[in-house]
Every structure is written in C-alpha cells, then in structure tokens.
Amino acid sequence: MTDTFLSATPPAPIRQRAARDLTRRARWKPAEILFWLCAAASFFLLPDQHLLLSEIVILGLFALSLDLIIGYAGVVTLGHGAFFGLGAYVAGLTSIHLTAEPLTGLALAALAAAALGLATGPLLLLRASDLTRLMVTLGVAMLLYEAANKASWLTGGADGLQGVMIDPLLGRFEFDLFGTTAYGYCLIVTFVLTLIARRIVTSPYGLSLRAIRDNALRARSMGIPVGPRLLAIYAFSALIAGIAGALLTQTTMFVSLDVLAFHRSADVLLVLVLGGVGYLYGGLIGAVAFKLLQDWFSALTPQYWMFWMGLVLLVVVLIGRDRIQTLPRTLMRRLHAEGRA
Template identity: 70%
Template structure:
C-alpha cells in the first residue's frame, strides 16, 4: 500500500457526503493512480532521447528489450504462468515484420501491427495448452517446446525466412512517409520510445481494469475465483495473447530498426535473457521489465568490455546471486532506501508488496 493521505484530495468522488463511498472509491482507484515516480521515469526516457544522441542505437535496443520484458511481466507477474519460450512471440513478430517488408510493403506501421497480430494469434492458439490442467513444469516444457518448434521451422523454411543465414533485404520506408530511418538511429529510437510508451499505457490500463483485478484474484486464489464464476482459463488466455502481441511488436521493432532478422531471435538464450531482465527490475509491477532493460544494458556494456566472450558467465552469476539473496528481499531495498531518504519509517505493508 502506498501512502494514501497524499492522494485523498486528488480524486473527486461523486458522493462527497458519504465518507464510506469515498473511501471505497479511493481504494478501487488506488492501483490505477499515477505516481510521481512514473512521471520521473518517462521524463528520464524523453531526456535520454534529447541529451544522448550518440547512444540512440544502443538505446533502441534497450527500449525493445524493455518492451519485450514488459510483455513477459504480464504473464509471469500478472497471470502467474512461468514461460521458458516467450522468445517464440518475439521471434514471430520479428520474422513477420521482416517478411512483410520483403514481400508486401515497406511501410513500417503495417509490419509492426502485423507482427503483433501474428504473435497474438499464436498466443491465443497456444494459450489454452497452458491453462488446462497444467503444472508449472508442463508449462515450462510446452512453452519451451513451442519456441523450439518455431526455431526449427524458421530454420527449415529457407525460402521464406532465409534459414540459418537470416532474412536479409529488409528495407523500411519513412514512418508515416515523414521520418526516414537514419544511420545514427535517432528516428529508430524515437519510434521505439513512442511505440513502447503507447503499449506501456495500454498494458497499464489493462492491469488496472476490472479484468486486471480478476487476474490478481486468479493469481491470489484460483479456487475462489472459480467459485465466484470467473472463467479462469479464458481470462488467462486473454492476457497471454495480449502479452504475445506486445512481444511480437517488440520483435517487429527489432527487425525494422536493424533491417535484419535471424534465427537467434527465436533462440533459447533470448528467452533466458529476457527472464534475467525482468528479474533484475522486479516482477509484477510493469516497470520491472523497463528498469531491468536499462540495468541489463549498463551491465552488458561494463561486463562485455571486461571479458566479451564470457558475458554469459556473468549473466549466470547474476541470476544465481539474485535468487540466493532472494528476489523479495532485493525488492524491499528501494522501499527502505526511500524511507531512509524521506526520514520516515516505511509503512508496514510496503515490504510485502
């Protein structure tokens, strides 16, 4: 729970006379309320565009990774489904955008939307496999298996995907006919930022809706949710498809910004990397993926210069250390820091959130 007294005046209840109604409304609106730190975050993102023109190529990668991790947060953090194959949707989006560009149109928004839709369709079709009578382990294996199938498929369908050589010849026309992609990546980064921001807003809207509330309930206690008449499987498939859509768009962005795509977009390492990104930033509050992507990029930059060929070792070590320390304990650190900075004691519930 956040400190509510600050916000009491912010909402305008209809029944000012009725204190109970006001409290109830206030409580319902709590999760959707805009927090100052959120403005700070997006302000910083905008600032990075303006003051770091030399890093736009790198920042595009960060934004794409962040969007991808955000999509994973929707299914791990909000639907409670552990996936080892989320790269499947990223890769589908990446290849779809590439193929659209090579064969249909060079107009970027069509490739972007189609990439998302194809991934969403795949999510809607495979989602039911994960919700039937699945266990965590069978979900891991099914997601991993689907990603493996796609990887193998992309490898074999050389005429369509370019196979192991990757799909080359991707060209992208100016966005809306106005903004041409440039070599230093300024248009690309602006494009990635705007798309990420729009999809973030959509995701935020969804998780703070009545539907989002029902997802929280399902994660908390699926037995009760069923007894309440909530169609649990359908709700989970819904968020799974939405998450796949966002992952697909992230993949499409990567293809369009780099004008190339290859088999590694579907690789296991990518699914594992995005898990690390999400875990670095924290699961279950939407910003985890975005913050994790920033941390990941910084780490990669530092560690890769240290020993480029053993980068994977450091990823592994970080994962192991995070788990051994405990993710919940790490998540409590910023709360304590903030409490320390403001000189107040942290509210009792904050550590548990």
C-alpha cells in the same frame, strides 16, 4: 447473509469503495512520471547512444510483455521468444513482399503474434504443473525455431532474411544510421503500449488476474472465468512481444534465426527478474540494467561475460527481490526512527 451478497450487483457503498480503490491504483505516481521524463531526456541528451538505447527499449518492451503473464497472471513460460521471433519475421516478410510501410508491418506482426498466442494459449490451461507449462511453452518455441530453420525458401534459414527495407516513418522520418528515428519510434511505441498495459492491469479485469495468480481455485469459486481471462492476457502479452520483435526487425533491417533461439526466452526472464516482477516497470528497468551490465562485462571480458551475468543473477536471486526492493524503505524507516529518538 443478506440478499445483497447474492445479487449480481453489489450495493452502492461497496461499488463506490471499489471504484475509489481502482482510481487510487490507477493514479500516476511521481516516480512513473519521472521515469518517462528520463526516457524522453535520454533521447535528447544521449544522441550518440541511440542504437544501444533502441535495443534497450525493445528488450524492455519484450520483458514488459512477459511481466503481464508472469507477474500479473502467474503463468510461467520459457517460450516467450516464439512470439518475439514470429513478430520479427512477420515484420520482415511484410516489408519484402507487401509494403515497406513500418506501421503496417507492426500491426501485422502484432496480429500474427496474438493469433499464435490464442492458438497456443489453451495448452497452458491444461491441468498441469509449472514444469509442464515451462516445457510446453519451450516446445512451442523450439518447434517454431525448427520450422523457421527448415523453411529457408521463406525465411532464409540460417542465413537470415535478407533485403528488409523500411520506408520512412509516416513518410517523413527516414531511418538513419545513428538510430535516432529508430529510438524515437521505439520509445513512442513502447510508451503507448505501456499506457495500454497499465490501463489493463489497473482495471477490474487486471485485478481478477491477480486473484487468479494468487489462488486460482478460489478465484474460480468466486465466479471468475479463469480460462478465458488467462487466454486473453496471454494473447495480449503475445501481441506486445510480437510488436517488440517487429521493432527489432524494422530498426535493424535484418532478421536472423537468432530471434527465435532459446536464449531469447531465457534472457528476457533474466531481464524481468533483474527489474522485478509484477509492477510493469520491472521489464523496462531490468532491460536498462541488463544491457548496461552486458555492455560493461563484455568490455571487461569479451568472451566470458556470461559468467559475471550469471553471478549477478545468482546474487540477486539468493538475496531475494523483495529484500532489495524494500531496502530503501527500510533504510528510510530506520533513519526516521533515529531522527525521532
């Protein structure tokens, strides 16, 4: 054991290798570029689907925020809808009482959600099992739901918040009936936030989160401050969820209690699992799959689409994400092997 191991800064070769690893991880992959090209193309090629597409993007952004804490930090939660709902209400209230300018509402919603995340985050750090975490987060979400239900002078209660009006975006682009502005707006916000989230998870900080996820005890003994790091990512995730909620309010110009309901938190988990946990695009891809399936099933059986949704989920979980994800690769390898033989 030499001194270099104990000193705070590792020797140059190790630092270089770490830096190289980090850059390699952060490099853009062709599939990612293709993904965003497809997203941009959908804006121009599917003009009559913009309303549905906006919904998908908002759900995707929400699922992405969940991925940050479940997939990267390994914290399970059933109450992420709290931040989504808070963001939605703050954006709605801002437009009514303060200013109808959309970006201000977005920023305020983000701040409020992040503040709630910071305030409730320490509850997750209790010496507790997954179940306790699930229940505490669920409890927080239900408390917020009840609060919004009771405070009807502020939130409109069960009738929803009426009279949300949003000014044109940047003073220029009016929010139209076909959702064209809305979709562009959601897409750009989501793109920017994905970039930021991507930067975060590929940074040394992001790597330390993965270390915590894989083994919190070891991470702590390596000198990673587990508590503050988890708190930070939780708040950031809450911030993104708040923005997703605000986008929903601003594009639909309506907020109802539904944004805080339990099924939001459950749905977004399903979305994330459909798309795959822990690679940032899982949420977005899952949202596309979820909404298309939902659309398709509810066209087939308007009342009982939940059954088929459940069945799909059941099959996905039973087969296992890993096997589905590696299926193309295994097929390719088999083809290669046969080609060579």
